[in-house]
Amino acid sequence: MHLLIPAAGMGRRMGSDRNKLLLLVRSQPIISWTLKAAEGASLISWIGIIASPTDWQDLQTIIQKQKLTKPVELIEGGSTRQESVYNGLLALPSAAEQVLIHDGARCLATPDLFDACALSIRHHSGLIAAIPVKDTIKVVDENGIIQTTPDRRRLYAAQTPQGFDVKLLKQCHAEGVRQGWEVTDDAALFEKCGYSVAIVQGEETNLKVTTPQDLAIAEFILKERE
Ligand code: CTP
Ligand code: MG
Numbered sequence: 001m002h003l004l005i006p007a008a009g010m011g012r013r014m015g016s017d018r019n020k021l022l023l024l025v026r027s028q029p030i031i032s033w034t035l036k037a038a039e040g041a042s043l044i045s046w047i048g049i050i051a052s053p054t055d056w057q058d059l060q061t062i063i064q065k066q067k068l069t070k071p072v073e074l075i076e077g078g079s080t081r082q083e084s085v086y087n088g089l090l091a092l093p094s095a096a097e098q099v100l101i102h103d104g105a106r107c108l109a110t111p112d113l114f115d116a117c118a119l120s121i122r123h124h125s126g127l128i129a130a131i132p133v134k135d136t137i138k139v140v141d142e143n144g145i146i147q148t149t150p151d152r153r154r155l156y157a158a159q160t161p162q163g164f165d166v167k168l169l170k171q172c173h174a175e176g177v178r179q180g181w182e183v184t185d186d187a188a189l190f191e192k193c194g195y196s197v198a199i200v201q202g203e204e205t206n207l208k209v210t211t212p213q214d215l216a217i218a219e220f221i222l223k224e225r226e
């Protein structure tokens with residue numbers, strides 16, 4: 001199974017002056033933890049890291065230090081996550097019929113979760129890891145007045161990995177460019193094109209490191225795992 005790791009963000013909400021994926025958690029760059037999990041997943045055979053060329057040298061150093069046994073390629077990122085993933089899809093080896101996409105910033109996902117998604121994609125053309133939401137969610141209007149309260153039993157928080165049939169996902173990205181759709185995950189493009197997306201049980205600890213608080217939580221969880 002081929003894996004694409006979007007890693008070309010700026011980390012604006014982290015408030016750092018460089019890509020947040022190069023920040024250290026338990027003395028290792030965030031992206032190293034993500035790569036370690038991917039390396040540990042038995043069904044992943046190829047890794048493409050989608051990143052800005054300004055970070056390529058740092059990433060090469062990290063990859064070499066980690067002595068990964070799986071082939072790793074660097075792919076140029078775009079100005080949005082959506083663009084970055086599309087670049088990644090276009091750079092996949094032609095043998096790749098299905099792909100997993102996993103945010104570099106989700107450095108706490110376990111190898112088991114990658115493998116569960118890689119197994120499940122054999123039965124679905126689109127899937128995402130997700131977990132039931134714990135909070136009651138409110139839909140509000142532009143004045144902040146609540147419109148509705150959706151039934152919580154049907155609400156899931158989307159995570160990555162997300163897995164897709166490569167041909168279909170490429171087609172959805174191309175349609176997204178034509179229609180000017182702006183989405184925050186690949187499943188949204190798949191849904192908009194009318195394809196179904198299944199859910200694989202995600203992990204409570206699989207948070208996306210976004211703010212400085214998340215860094216502290218990731219630090220804590222990784223320490224607990226030692
Ligand atoms: N990403 C990407 N290309 C972009 C923007 C984001 O590959 N142009 C990647 C990030 O590196 C991250 C993942 O998509 O691994 C999820 O994005 P997010 O958590 O939003 O990271 P950033 O965009 O870096 O953070 P922010 O939105 O706070 O600037
Ligand atoms: Mg972002």
